[in-house]
Amino acid sequence: MDQDFMNRFMPRIHDVLFRDEDHWRSHAYQVAIHSTRMCNLGFVVRGYGVLEVNGNSYELGPGCFYQISPPGSRMKFSTDEADPLLYIAVHFDYRLVQWEGMDMSSKESGSAIPMPHMLALDAVSEVEEQFRRLHQLWNGKQPGYEWRSRILLMELLDGIERKQAAPSLAVLRAEEAIRKAMEHIHAHYKQPVNRDQMARNCSMSVSYFALLFKKIAGYSYVNYVHKVRMDKAKILLRSGLAPISEVAFEVGYQDPLYFSKLFSREVGLSPREYRKG
């Protein structure tokens, strides 16, 4: 899952339902929504059917995960009368949260959840178990079920892509290269290789490298360098008494004013204030 999305994802669950034969019978084995009002994701436990989202068709069967987003999508479920789809569905909406300095804001995303509309999962047991737990947790309504369900939904979303059928070797290699690039930044944060050079080192186009880096690290390459430096600076500020200018230099900035500006923008406190706790 896109880590930048996960960092900012703040869902509100509306319901967690088990769709059974009764549901299909009462809907004549077909449900169509012209314009959805919220996000819907689910897991097929048994049966067969077809999901259409904005004109694309996906065949569903046991072990399939689906998601229908963003709100405003056109969708249609239809199922086999002889072997109707039994599935667990979660309806929710969400905001993306953003911190700037000391301010937090949130906005509607308007775009789809960054994952496929359908995935036929290989190892189903764990995801099915998570969906069943979510269904139980939500409908059990024990104290704390709301925030616990939120956490479970996040873990579920994050885990699903990793559980799908093995990705291609090319994708695995590309991801490994990004991880190496992240490690390089950690080891050489004072003066890491610049982005375009790094893309070349990874044998990727700059645009693909940039896209993949953001997806995996959750930050653009340049922002990730800043972030790692700020994290190092935080530790130095907290654990020693070195002057700010020395901390700035230590983490790769020649200009302590520039460092202080960046730090204040990211953290919401100046380095001096941060040190004071």
Place this chain on the structure above:
Amino acid sequence: MDQDFMNRFMPRIHDVLFRDEDHWRSHAYQVAIHSTRMCNLGFVVRGYGVLEVNGNSYELGPGCFYQISPPGSRMKFSTDEADPLLYIAVHFDYRLVQWEGMDMSSKESGSAIPMPHMLALDAVSEVEEQFRRLHQLWNGKQPGYEWRSRILLMELLDGIERKQAAPSLAVLRAEEAIRKAMEHIHAHYKQPVNRDQMARNCSMSVSYFALLFKKIAGYSYVNYVHKVRMDKAKILLRSGLAPISEVAFEVGYQDPLYFSKLFSREVGLSPREYRKG
């Protein structure tokens, strides 16, 4: 932990540090902050010392949890030179998030995190393990560490109070009574006993009952009744074709307009829109 707080809690972690002998040596075994800038919570692994928060003193030793909030607190750590405090500290700030209909807003809380400033924990191993995991997760900076650390911090906060030395029998009985009241609402949501009668049934004053109910359920008694009804209504709306007025009546409202108004305010969609998905 207060469930209403947990439902709305949106933290941003700044750093997770291990405070060791070097730290104390360089600070002459004493750290004082006139006005803190963020929240601080931690767990003492070894050593002894004293924490002062806004004029109150707490003795710290192995197995102690502490928290210093809200920002703006006056605090002082001092430790024993012979056996200095070794502890894991998390610095963070947070906002409380609120949904109203389809809008999400967030605000600074300004008040302290609703838990004691210090707790000497009985069964330390699990909390200590959680703190160590958080330290490792945060400083390992693997993809996804930010939202995962956020989740771990939430679980940690929620778990700590339950892990403290056994609460008094009176507290356990009161909590059990609240749980029974919640179950009563679930079983009789169409017409539950009113709050004041319920407080009497529980042999509590109305104000204590109201306070404890909100803490455990995360909602006031009246709002919890509405919430349970709305949840039942959501299921009815999604799973059948009964007219709205029948759904309203089914969940305890004589007046379908009043029901629709409440539903729209809580969910952000009218019952009719909700049904359409």
